[in-house]
Amino acid sequence: xxxxxxxxxxxxxxxxxxxxxxxxxxxxxxxxxxxxxxxxxxxxxxxxxxxxxxxxxxxxxxxxxxxxxxxxxxxxxxxxxxxxxxxxxxxxxxxxxxxxxxxxxxxxxxxxxxxxxxxxxxxxxxxxxxxxxxxxxxxxxxxxxxxxxxxxxxxxxxxxxxxxxxxxxxxxxxxxxxxxxxxxxxxxxxxxxxxxxxxxxxxxxxxxxxxxxxxxxxxxxxxxxxxxxxxxxxxxxxxxxxxxxxxxxxxxxxxxxxxxxxxxxxxxxxxxxxxxxxxxxxxxxxxxxxxxxxxxxxxxxxxxxxxxxxxxxxxxxxxxxxxxxxxxxxxxxxxxxxxxxxxxxxxxxxxxxxxxxxxxxxxxxxxxxxxxxxxxxxxxxxxxxxxxxxxxxxxxxxxxxxxxxxxxxxxxxxxxxxxxxxxxxxxxxxxxxxxxxxxxxxxxxxxxxxxxxxxxxxxxxxxxxxxxxxxxxxxxxxx
Amino acid sequence: xxxxxxxxxxxxxxxxxxxxxxxxxxxxxxxxxxxxxxxxxxxxxxxxxxxxxxxxxxxxxxxxxxxxxxxxxxxxxxxxxxxxxxxxxxxxxxxxxxxxxxxxxxxxxxxxxxxxxxxxxxxxxxxxxxxxxxxxxxxxxxxxxxxxxxxxxxxxxxxxxxxxxxxxxxxxxxxxxxxxxxxxxxxxxxxxxxxxxxxxxxxxxxxxxxxxxx
Numbered sequence: 001x002x003x004x005x006x007x008x009x010x011x012x013x014x015x016x017x018x019x020x021x022x023x024x025x026x027x028x029x030x031x032x033x034x035x036x037x038x039x040x041x042x043x044x045x046x047x048x049x050x051x052x053x054x055x056x057x058x059x060x061x062x063x064x065x066x067x068x069x070x071x072x073x074x075x076x077x078x079x080x081x082x083x084x085x086x087x088x089x090x091x092x093x094x095x096x097x098x099x100x101x102x103x104x105x106x107x108x109x110x111x112x113x114x115x116x117x118x119x120x121x122x123x124x125x126x127x128x129x130x131x132x133x134x135x136x137x138x139x140x141x142x143x144x145x146x147x148x149x150x151x152x153x154x155x156x157x158x159x160x161x162x163x164x165x166x167x168x169x170x171x172x173x174x175x176x177x178x179x180x181x182x183x184x185x186x187x188x189x190x191x192x193x194x195x196x197x198x199x200x201x202x203x204x205x206x207x208x209x210x211x212x213x214x215x216x217x218x219x220x221x222x223x224x225x226x227x228x229x230x231x232x233x234x235x236x237x238x239x240x241x242x243x244x245x246x247x248x249x250x251x252x253x254x255x256x257x258x259x260x261x262x263x264x265x266x267x268x269x270x271x272x273x274x275x276x277x278x279x280x281x282x283x284x285x286x287x288x289x290x291x292x293x294x295x296x297x298x299x300x301x302x303x304x305x306x307x308x309x310x311x312x313x314x315x316x317x318x319x320x321x322x323x324x325x326x327x328x329x330x331x332x333x334x335x336x337x338x339x340x341x342x343x344x345x346x347x348x349x350x351x352x353x354x355x356x357x358x359x360x361x362x363x364x365x366x367x368x369x370x371x372x373x374x375x376x377x378x379x380x381x382x383x384x385x386x387x388x389x390x391x392x393x394x395x396x397x398x399x400x401x402x403x404x405x406x407x408x409x410x411x412x413x414x415x416x417x418x419x420x421x422x423x424x425x426x427x428x429x430x431x432x433x434x435x436x437x438x439x440x441x442x443x444x445x446x447x448x449x450x451x452x453x454x455x456x457x458x459x460x461x462x463x464x465x466x467x468x469x470x471x472x473x474x475x476x477x478x479x
Numbered sequence: 480x481x482x483x484x485x486x487x488x489x490x491x492x493x494x495x496x497x498x499x500x501x502x503x504x505x506x507x508x509x510x511x512x513x514x515x516x517x518x519x520x521x522x523x524x525x526x527x528x529x530x531x532x533x534x535x536x537x538x539x540x541x542x543x544x545x546x547x548x549x550x551x552x553x554x555x556x557x558x559x560x561x562x563x564x565x566x567x568x569x570x571x572x573x574x575x576x577x578x579x580x581x582x583x584x585x586x587x588x589x590x591x592x593x594x595x596x597x598x599x600x601x602x603x604x605x606x607x608x609x610x611x612x613x614x615x616x617x618x619x620x621x622x623x624x625x626x627x628x629x630x631x632x633x634x635x636x637x638x639x640x641x642x643x644x645x646x647x648x649x650x651x652x653x654x655x656x657x658x659x660x661x662x663x664x665x666x667x668x669x670x671x672x673x674x675x676x677x678x679x680x681x682x683x684x685x686x687x688x689x690x691x692x693x
Contacts, residue, residue, distance in 0.1 A: 016678045017671055021652035025668060027678050029689045037571065039512035050665070053675075056692035065510060084510040084533055091512050102693045123693055127686070135570040135594060149594055151572035152514075153601035153664070161668040163675055167651070169593075199497060200564040203593060233567065235593050256688035264688040299497055320562075324496055418569075420506045427530075439501045439568060445530040 003274025005171045006238050007206040010146035010271070014129045016163055025163045029128040031155070032114040033060035033101065035092040036420070037133030041156035042095040052099050053162035059123050059254075060096050060103040062089045063113045065420045068383050068410035076107055085421065099159075112386020112412040115139040115353035119223065120388055122252025126241045126268040131158055136353045136436065138229040142222035143249070144241035144271040146206075149230060169235070170204055170280040173273075175211035178287040183470035185363065186221035187355060187434065187453035189213065189285075190228040191293035195303040197283060202234030205281065208273060209239050213287045219248040220359040227354045228436055231300040240272040294340045294466055295438045295451040297328035302438070304340055306456070306468045312336035331440050332448050333428065341466050343450065346429040348373075348380035348407070348461040349443070350454055352417035355434035356385030358392050360454040364434075365398040367458035367472055373406035374464030381408040381423070383415040407461065419444045432460035481603040482661030486584045487630040488557030491547060492621045498561060499568035500595060504577040508533055517573055518580030522548055552625045560617055561588040565606075566595025575602045585631050587638070589614045600654050601664065605633060607648045633659055 004012070016025040038060070045051070052058065065085045072079050077093065080086040089106060096103035104110045110121060115136050118124035126144035131137060133155040140147035150164065158164055174193055194201075207229050214225065222239045229237025239245075246265050249255050256264045292306045302325075304310070313325035313336065329336065334343070350356070350364050361384060373380045382402050384390040390412055393399055399409045416423040417435035419442070425431045427446025434457050438449035452460065459469040508520045510533055523531040526548050528541040542549050548556075559578065565588040566574060575598045578586070584604060589611040591599075599606040609617075620640070621627045630639040633655060638646040650658075657664065668675075683690050 014682075017674055019653055023651060023653045025671060025675070027675070027682060030693070036509050040514045040572075043512070043514075044665075048665070054679075059693035082510075088510050088512055125689065128689055133570060133572075135568065137570075149570040151570055151575075151594060151598035151601060153572060153598065157665050157668065160665045161672075161675060162679065163668055165664060165668065199567060200590060200592075203564070203590065230568075233564070233592060254691060254693060256691060260688055264686070267686065320496060327495070418501075418506050420509060437499075437501070437568060439499045441505055441524045442501050445505075445524065 002278040003276040005273040005277040005279060006144065006208055006240055006271055007146065007171055008277070010127065010129065011168055013127070014146070022167050024166055024168065026129060026166050028131050028158050028162055028164050029057060030123060030130045031058045031158050032118050032130065032132035032137070033058055033155070034064055034114050034134065035062045035088045036064040037152045038095065038155055039088065039091045040152050041159060042099065044156040045159060050160045052101065052159045055100040057162065058101045058159070059118070060092060060101055061111050061114055061117050062092050062106050064414045064418065065089060066106050066413045067421050068413050068415045068423055070411060073107065073411045109387040109391065112389065113353045113356060113414055115227065116357060116385030116389065119143060119219070120252070120386055122249055122255030125249065125255060126245055126271050131164060135230045136227050138235065138237045139223050139227040139353055141226040141229065141236055141238040142219060143245055144239065144268065146236055146238070148235045169206045171278070172202060172205040172207045172234070172281045172283070173279040174207055174209050174283045176209070176213040176285045176287055177211045178213065180213050180216070180287045181291060183455065183473050184290055184292060185453040185455060186217055186224040188290055188293045190225045191295065191300065191303045191451060192290045193285065194228065194232045194300045195293070196285065197232055199231060199299050199301045200233045202229060202232035205234050206236045206238060207232065207234040209237060214239060215242065218359055219244060220357040223357065224354055228300070231436055241268045292453060292456050292469055294456065296332065296334060296340065297325065298331055298438055298440050299328070300436070300438060300451060302328055306340050306466055308340050310334050310336055310338040310340070343430060344376070344465045345432050345460050346378050347425055347431040348377060348457050349416045349431055349433040349435065350381070350457050351383030351385070351415050352435035353385065354436045355454050356383060356389065358389050360434065361389070361393045361398050364454040364458040365401045367455050367469060368405040368407065368462060369401045371405055371462045373461045376464040377461055379408070380406060380461045381410055381416070383410045384412050386412050416443050418442060425449070432457045432466070480601065480661050480663060483584065483603055483605050483633055483658045485630065485632045486557065487628060488584060489553065489555055490558040490560050490621050490627050490629050491553040491556035492560045492618050493547060494562065494618060496562040497564045497567055500566055500571050500574040501568055503566065503574040504571065505531065507531065509571060509573055514576055515580055517577035518582070521577040521581040522546070557582050558585045558587065558629050558631065559583045560614070560621055561586055563589045563611065565591050567592035570594045572598045575599050575604050579604055587614065587617065600658060603658065603661065605631065605658060607631070607638070609646065609648060613646065
């Protein structure tokens with residue numbers, strides 16, 4: 001009999017009940033809650049007179065819908081200009097108060113994007129099961145936790161029962177071997193992976209990311225990788241626990257402390273796939289083949305290396321894929337054969353649960369330091385992932401570097417990643433974005449998104465079009 | 480949740496792969512704290528020519544006449560025929576809420592994104608998976624015959640075409656049971672409250688570090 005994968009271990013340790021047809025009840029250790037996908041869940045509890053099973057397993061913070069300008073934020077909840085948004089943010093606060101759930105409210109220094117806040121606070125721990133009414137909950141898998149995005153009915157279900165009804169997924173291993181090229185980041189790796197397996201490649205699977213390159217990444221980089229597992233179709237991504245994970249968690253406010261931490265850490269070290277574990281599918285990438293990536297289309301799988309060109313649908317043999325390319329190019333206003341480096345940009349967005357952590361901001365700042373945003377760029381903005389990331393960045397002087405270069409320095413939130421607040425990409429405009437989705441209209445009605453790493457977005461801001469950030473980094477190293 | 484047993488309805492083809500949930504219901508409508516009223520904004524960015532707003536009078540907005548939902552022959556459709564990886568992207572349950580509110584009871588596609596697929600069952604919508612070639616064939620038939628109607632029988636797990644021929648489909652036994660009876664998932668799970676408590680107690684004993692209050 002073969003050993004267990006990390007996913008098998010996490011699943012088995014949380015299994016409450018197995019039904020004959022394969023559906024199961026699994027126990028949930030942590031639920032993260034935000035303002036957009038929770039109001040109807042709390043309303044459901046209210047209508048049925050149910051109470052949360054374990055209120056202290058939940059942690060809430062508003063992120064999707066809140067403004068990112070200081071002017072609006074400084075006036076608190078009442079300062080939110082959009083009345084519909086204000087009601088939603090207030091509803092979260094009311095629900096958390098009514099049901100005894102901890103909320104890091106909009107002006108709490110710890111507030112931020114749920115997927116930045118969870119790990120940062122130590123609310124995300126290895127070996128946990130974690131859910132949130134947000135597909136990017138896969139992020140938390142970077143810490144060796146089984147983390148699923150769920151719908152609102154399931155948010156209510158977890159509130160009321162502390163369990164999720166689930167069918168076990170299959171196991172996939174994506175191994176990135178070799179050594180990463182200089183200037184290539186976690187974002188480039190995950191975009192290359194999605195380019196390889198496609199946006200439905202991981203559907204029905206939990207993906208474990210492994211190999212030397214993944215092991216060498218910081219926790220921030222690992223979170224970027226797992227964050228986009230869902231863009232490959234997998235509800236959950238995972239990375240095995242190692243010393244990097246344990247060092248990251250030590251001392252975080254909601255993590256165990258002292259002797260309890262040591263005991264926990266001993267257990268967490270077992271959260272790796274056994275050497276003889278069976279994976280239903282294994283994909284291997286060589287890091288030597290990965291260079292900075294840029295998406296040119298309307299799906300994250302429509303991606304090319306920065307040295308590449310926009311594809312020609314007439315050269316695509318599969319008719320349905322050719323149609324997809326045609327549709328995408330029409331929406332994006334791009335011609336086949338255009339060099340990626342010739343794509344001109346109007347807006348630059350650095351932020352989102354994919355790339356708004358301190359390491360991301362450092363990488364972007366290193367590129368723009370001492371340079372100016374191109375005059376053709378209409379808006380370049382940096383939105384830190386949490387109040388604490390913002391504070392750290394300011395302590396390091398990154399805010400000044402951005403502001404001097406001509407980028408706006410905003411308050412934490414999801415912002416232009418999904419454009420629910422006022423931060424919207426105008427129709428027809430091209431945006432170099434460190435977010436996770438380039439779907440039609442995602443960043444704003446008619447907006448044209450290109451997904452890239454923070455360093456690539458910063459470089460694009462300086463030049464007004466895509467450039468290979470490796471050239472800039474070489475340039476910086478020389479001077 | 481409303482029960483699903485047998486449904487007969489007009490089929491509408493949405494001939495596009497990887498339809499994401501942003502496509503199904505754009506973000507600005509997610510500011511609502513209600514579960515209903517999303518139907519008028521289903522496929523908003525493709526159905527209308529202008530940008531939709533939550534408080535807009537949708538009856539005054541310019542329609543995209545080319546979009547399938549606006550074509551006279553598909554008015555009243557309740558069976559959505561779709562392509563692979565339908566419902567990918569955001570976990571927003573507003574997507575099935577919008578489909579349901581508009582009047583769709585069944586989706587037929589070669590494949591779905593996992594979260595969307597799951598969300599459908601929670602809202603009395605039946606997402607059916609059929610072989611890609613068969614879906615392709617259904618697209619051809621719908622396009623060829625105006626008023627193309629399908630009868631979907633959940634107890635029998637069958638789809639009856641206008642010519643009387645029958646297609647069999649698979650569905651998980653537990654999901655089928657819940658959908659047929661319109662069962663409340665939470666109520667069902669709470670029948671296992673003792674098992675949940677027992678699990679919780681041993682888990683707390685073994686791994687107390689997961690029980691530090693947030």
